[in-house]
Amino acid sequence: GTGLASYVWEADGSAQGFIQMLRRPGRQEADLLFLAPTADAQSASATAWTKLVGYCIQDAGQHEIRRLFASLPTDSAAIDLLAALGFAIYSNEDVLVLRRPPRSAASFQPSGLRPRRAEDVWWLRRLYGIYTPMPVQHSEGLSDGAGSTALSLAWWELADQQGYVLEEGGDITGGVQLVSGRGGHWLLLHGDPGNGPLMTTLVREGLSVVAGKRRPVYCAVRDYQGGLRATLNDAGFELLDRRARLVKHLAMRVKVAEPVTVPGMVAERHG
Incomplete structure (x- = not known):
């Protein structure tokens, strides 16, 4: 179901x-x-x-x-x-927390930053493919063409969330989502984790969405996203937990044609 x-x-x-x-x-x-x-x-x-x-x-x-x-x-x-x-571990990650969001929103908004639209998912999937190791993509099922119109963790779309993308020269170079729940807010970042200025812009925009609110903000940094950790530390985030992500691939039933024996049919052998 x-x-x-x-x-x-x-x-x-x-x-x-x-x-x-x-x-x-x-x-x-x-x-x-x-x-x-x-x-x-x-x-x-x-x-x-x-x-x-x-x-x-x-x-x-x-x-x-x-x-x-x-x-x-x-x-x-x-x-x-x-x-x-x-089950097998396919990635480890640090969960960082900003216990108190900023009191006010950032006064400067970079040009090209706009609310996310449905057609932007293609670009965000492309960024995921560029900056995510292939074994992780395989584990998360995004290397097999399944769900081509969805992002990983798309089940969070059911929650209260806001998304923005950074558009430069007609291309989407980054994105940020802020998912809100009863226990706090979760920051999701898309783009080159080693691009400090880009990540700083996206983090600042994400925090602007929750400026003045009391609940903490969380963000996960996987081991292959090392450059992002410094950006979050500069924004006031601190380490909360280190976690392992595991996956189990389940066998699928497939329909195959069974060979049919035809009476009187004899295979010919040449030579």
Whole structure:
């Protein structure tokens, strides 16, 4: 199906664990979200994780989901549990936080910066393809032509979000999205992470959107986006957590033609 699914594992007449899986609209992908109990060395906890995640894998396959994603702290014992179920780390990232957004919006807005339109997605996909390593693109399913009109993490489009792009000479050179929720705001940046002036412009614009608000702003920097970290530090962001992104590729059912034996048909051999 679509949307959020919740599963409870019961044993001995009581609930032993709980997990949620969110399907990404328009894509054959889903994210594993909340899971309890916390994974540790105790056999009961490991059993709960194995049962719950295993059922999600089975259910996802029945609904033609091709990829399951998870995000965990890099020191979490759950990484080994997921690895045993076929998940693999495809990227590590630092999550940075700006605990208090600026009080006022930036007074200077660069020329070429405008609200994002639907047709800009093609350009943002192009930027993703240029600055994202191919193994990561493969893991996120954006190297196989699937969802050509969507961005990675497009399920966030369901949330309260604002997007802007920087247009120069008819080309889109960068983009920024600010996704807002009850716990804070998430900053998403598109473009060359090593281009300091570009990233500074995009970060400044993103923070202008939430100027004067009290909730914190978060931004993830993957290991291959090293140049972006300095830009965020200059803007007041500090390290909050280090996380691993994992994916499990699921087998897909395919229809194949079966050979048919025709009575009286004999293969000829020459020579």
